[in-house]
Amino acid sequence: MNFDFSDDQKFLKNEARKFLEANCPTSRVRKILDDDAKAYDEALWKAVAGQGWLGAAIPEEHGGLGLGHIELCAIAEELGRVVAPIPFASTVYFLAEALMLAGSDAQKAALLPRIAAGEVIGCVATSEGPGVLSASAIQASVSGGRLSGTKLPVTDGDIATHALVLAKENGQPGLFLVNLSAGVTREALATLDPTRDAAKLTFSGAAAERLGAAGEGLSLLEQVTDRAAVLLAFEQSGGADKCLEMAKAYALERYAFGRVIASYQAIKHKLADMYVKNELARSNAYYGAWALNTNAPELPVAASAARIAASEAFWFGAKENIQTHGGIGFTWEVDAHLYYRRSRQLALVAGAARVWKERLVSHLERRNAA
Amino acid sequence: MDFNDTPEEAAYRAEARKWLEANAPKKAVGGDDLEGGTKDTMAASKAWQAKKAAAGYAQITWPKEWGGPGGTPIQQVIFSAEEARHPVPPNPFAIGLGMCVPTVMAFADAETKTRFVGPALRGEEIWCQLFSEPSGGSDVAAARTKAVKADDGSGDWIISGQKVWTTGAQFSSFGIVVVRTDPDVPKHKGMTMFWVDMSDPGIEVRPIHQMSGGSGFNEVFFTNVRVPDSQRLGAVGDGWKVSLVTLMNERLAVGGSSGAGWAEFMEAARGLTGLDGGPALKDQALREKIADWYVQAEGLKHTRNRTMTALSRGQTPGPESSIGKVVAATQMQDLANSAVEMLDQFGIINDPALAPLKGGFHASLMSAPGLRIAGGTDEILKNIIAERVLGLPGDIRVDKDVAFKDLPTGR
Numbered sequence A: 001m002n003f004d005f006s007d008d009q010k011f012l013k014n015e016a017r018k019f020l021e022a023n024c025p026t027s028r029v030r031k032i033l034d035d036d037a038k039a040y041d042e043a044l045w046k047a048v049a050g051q052g053w054l055g056a057a058i059p060e061e062h063g064g065l066g067l068g069h070i071e072l073c074a075i076a077e078e079l080g081r082v083v084a085p086i087p088f089a090s091t092v093y094f095l096a097e098a099l100m101l102a103g104s105d106a107q108k109a110a111l112l113p114r115i116a117a118g119e120v121i122g123c124v125a126t127s128e129g130p131g132v133l134s135a136s137a138i139q140a141s142v143s144g145g146r147l148s149g150t151k152l153p154v155t156d157g158d159i160a161t162h163a164l165v166l167a168k169e170n171g172q173p174g175l176f177l178v179n180l181s182a183g184v185t186r187e188a189l190a191t192l193d194p195t196r197d198a199a200k201l202t203f204s205g206a207a208a209e210r211l212g213a214a215g216e217g218l219s220l221l222e223q224v225t226d227r228a229a230v231l232l233a234f235e236q237s238g239g240a241d242k243c244l245e246m247a248k249a250y251a252l253e254r255y256a257f258g259r260v261i262a263s264y265q266a267i268k269h270k271l272a273d274m275y276v277k278n279e280l281a282r283s284n285a286y287y288g289a290w291a292l293n294t295n296a297p298e299l300p301v302a303a304s305a306a307r308i309a310a311s312e313a314f315w316f317g318a319k320e321n322i323q324t325h326g327g328i329g330f331t332w333e334v335d336a337h338l339y340y341r342r343s344r345q346l347a348l349v350a351g352a353a354r355v356w357k358e359r360l361v362s363h364l365e366r367r368n369a370a
Numbered sequence B: 001m002d003f004n005d006t007p008e009e010a011a012y013r014a015e016a017r018k019w020l021e022a023n024a025p026k027k028a029v030g031g032d033d034l035e036g037g038t039k040d041t042m043a044a045s046k047a048w049q050a051k052k053a054a055a056g057y058a059q060i061t062w063p064k065e066w067g068g069p070g071g072t073p074i075q076q077v078i079f080s081a082e083e084a085r086h087p088v089p090p091n092p093f094a095i096g097l098g099m100c101v102p103t104v105m106a107f108a109d110a111e112t113k114t115r116f117v118g119p120a121l122r123g124e125e126i127w128c129q130l131f132s133e134p135s136g137g138s139d140v141a142a143a144r145t146k147a148v149k150a151d152d153g154s155g156d157w158i159i160s161g162q163k164v165w166t167t168g169a170q171f172s173s174f175g176i177v178v179v180r181t182d183p184d185v186p187k188h189k190g191m192t193m194f195w196v197d198m199s200d201p202g203i204e205v206r207p208i209h210q211m212s213g214g215s216g217f218n219e220v221f222f223t224n225v226r227v228p229d230s231q232r233l234g235a236v237g238d239g240w241k242v243s244l245v246t247l248m249n250e251r252l253a254v255g256g257s258s259g260a261g262w263a264e265f266m267e268a269a270r271g272l273t274g275l276d277g278g279p280a281l282k283d284q285a286l287r288e289k290i291a292d293w294y295v296q297a298e299g300l301k302h303t304r305n306r307t308m309t310a311l312s313r314g315q316t317p318g319p320e321s322s323i324g325k326v327v328a329a330t331q332m333q334d335l336a337n338s339a340v341e342m343l344d345q346f347g348i349i350n351d352p353a354l355a356p357l358k359g360g361f362h363a364s365l366m367s368a369p370g371l372r373i374a375g376g377t378d379e380i381l382k383n384i385i386a387e388r389v390l391g392l393p394g395d396i397r398v399d400k401d402v403a404f405k406d407l408p409t410g411r
Helices: A007-023 A026-033 A042-050 A069-081 A088-102 A105-116 A217-253 A265-294 A299-330 A336-349 A353-369 B007-023 B042-055 B073-083 B094-107 B110-121 B239-248 B262-271 B284-312 B319-342 B344-348 B356-371 B378-389
Strands: A122-125 A141-143 A146-155 A162-169 A172-179 A184-189 A198-211 B127-130 B146-149 B157-164 B174-180 B191-197 B203-207 B218-227
Touching: A007 A042, A007 A069, A026 A336, A069 A088, A069 A217, A069 A265, A088 A105, A088 A122, A088 A162, A088 A172, A088 A198, A088 A217, A122 A146, A146 A162, A162 A198, A162 A217, A172 A217, A198 A217, A217 A265, A217 A299, A217 A336, A265 A299, A265 B284, A265 B319, A265 B378, A299 A336, A299 A353, A299 B284, A353 B262, A353 B284, B007 B042, B007 B073, B073 B284, B094 B110, B094 B127, B094 B174, B094 B191, B094 B239, B146 B174, B157 B174, B157 B191, B174 B239, B191 B218, B191 B239, B262 B284, B262 B319, B262 B356, B284 B319, B319 B344, B319 B356, B319 B378
Parallel strands: A122 A162, A141 A162, B127 B174
Antiparallel strands: A141 A146, A146 A198, A162 A172, A172 A198, A184 A198, B146 B157, B157 B218, B174 B191, B203 B218
16 A cells, blocks of 8 residues: 655655745735736746656656656645646646647647747637536537637636637537637636636637547547646645645734634634545545556546545635634735635636536446446 | 555455455344444354454454564554455454553553453453543543542552443443542542453443434443452553553554445435436435535545555554544434435335335434544544644643642533
8 A cells, every 4th residue: 555655756745845935935926916917927937847847747758757647746736835826737737638648649749848848838728608618509610620719718828829629620529739829819807816817719710630539529628627637636735735824823823812813612623624624635636646647447536536625625725714814814915815716716727616526426326337 | 656555465465365265254243333232243243353363363463472463553454454345243342452451551560461461352351441421521531430548458449430431331341440539639630540340249330222222332330349459550640641541542543434325325316206306316416415425435535545555654644544533423414314305204214114225324313423422522523633633722721720629510
């Protein structure tokens, strides 16, 4: 039994934490938060590329470090702790994973090395408006290798060089790789978490290459999303742990009625509840990491469970961290709202919890019926 | 991350499997896990324990000097997991072997140790732990059962008072009891631990009729029970410290949670009529609950895997193992109630011949309140997480520097 990071992985994680504490303090995150013109922290993006993290799970032949996905999970957790304002998830969890899963040799050779080098920024364009994504209602379409239609919201759509787009071709949903250098107009959208921007993309004849076989778009998107869900769960887990740490630190220094508020049972039980949720999230995420790294048949179920547990833990931690802080926690100056915002961004970017719960139970139904 | 045994662990597992195949009972005898069996299952339980002891599979981590094989915690976990695949009888020995006997081993003289350890290991003698009292369940140090020196100069002690919630007292040959020996000092300083012979005529065991209908726990009354000073465990006044040793020896909680879970709920929902006339399993509210329970159950399972990893590496498990019961007990109650509600009007029927799962959900519903209290209430467990895991300060105490006899006691 080995259900933990290895010593090497722990070393990498520790190095990542030190690097991010030095290079991504919340003062840096706030520069993106407070400046509407800035969509992401370019300097941090370059620095992260310099660390090799963008290519952590990309094979060496394609310019990556050729480590496994467990290493990528370790990095994701650390990025989540510091609410890093960079398009890491869009580029690495979605675009690179989709390419490694279904890209042609030419597509891999063309893009993976540039992803690893930080020259390519990815985005995922599936949604076309409010409400749960419905494949049959998709309007965007591809004909003769040209894409037209509108996608919103697209996280990192305003800064991306390449997009994964869900569109219909001959009436069937497909997942397409689209170079955003031509045939697209972009309009930035106001977001709940301004440290992670989003845009509306309007395509008018952009060149689109289908990933995978015709008619397999939805299943491919599900596979990519399952992989991304595990990695996102580590980001969420890192954020949730940080919320508990912030709440604990404040509760230990804040006095009310003559004693630190951390000595009141109402606060202690609240923090204990946060701890329980965080541990459940971590344990589910570990199982997801194992399934992702070994490409196990259990991945869809493991990813769903990791996603649900992590979304719940980060939401609970983020809101109760503010509550523990009291009035000061409601101010712009205190960092608690950065995590509150990010908890929503991460929980929604790849489908809300109720979508994942439905997905999980559908998988369980099939598994138990079989 | 992987789930494979190391080569040594795999060899141990294979050996244990082989032995279990050859020796484990093929047919189950009934029993209740919460209560550690009934008098009907006791003979089977004792026979199985004796067999395990002879083969070195009882108390695997016990050192050779105690009669154990001196194995590792991970070997114990492996054996328990393999044993759980067989219909073995209930285990009424866990409290004695996990908590009471180690306390005796830590504090008794050599002669006493030699006398007790073998019979306990082989399941010939069962031990119970006499801590809780009517006046203090979570607050063990509030014990009022008292021991006073006999006035005949013999050095003996006379114990009088009442203990409660004593698991297995009705089957026990011996017990360890924490009593008040000095009411004039603060509560934690005036207690002393003894071992007692449960067959003493001054000890009366009365089963508690639980709200679930069963009677696994007992009240134990002490009326002028004379105990020689040689049965004292630890110094006079050190009872609290000794009881901490007992509680520290509490078995590592590695077992799976018992009772109906998400899979049984899902199976039941498949066959019941839901809101729109279709199967209840299509009701979205129920599907969300199933997802939540699954995620919790998986979270606990993999938390145990993390604990096992630490054991496998020879490390002390991290604090994450402390979340188990508080999650499992709450889920048991919620799931059972949702299952009963799913039956709508029919939910009031708990007849095993008519209710789903032979009334299993109803039985869970009625025993869940006990699980949320036994072995540390939800509230105490959250205090433990807050204080020992997160390092938050303890509550302000009004009972620490006051003589026990001067403490307010209510009724």
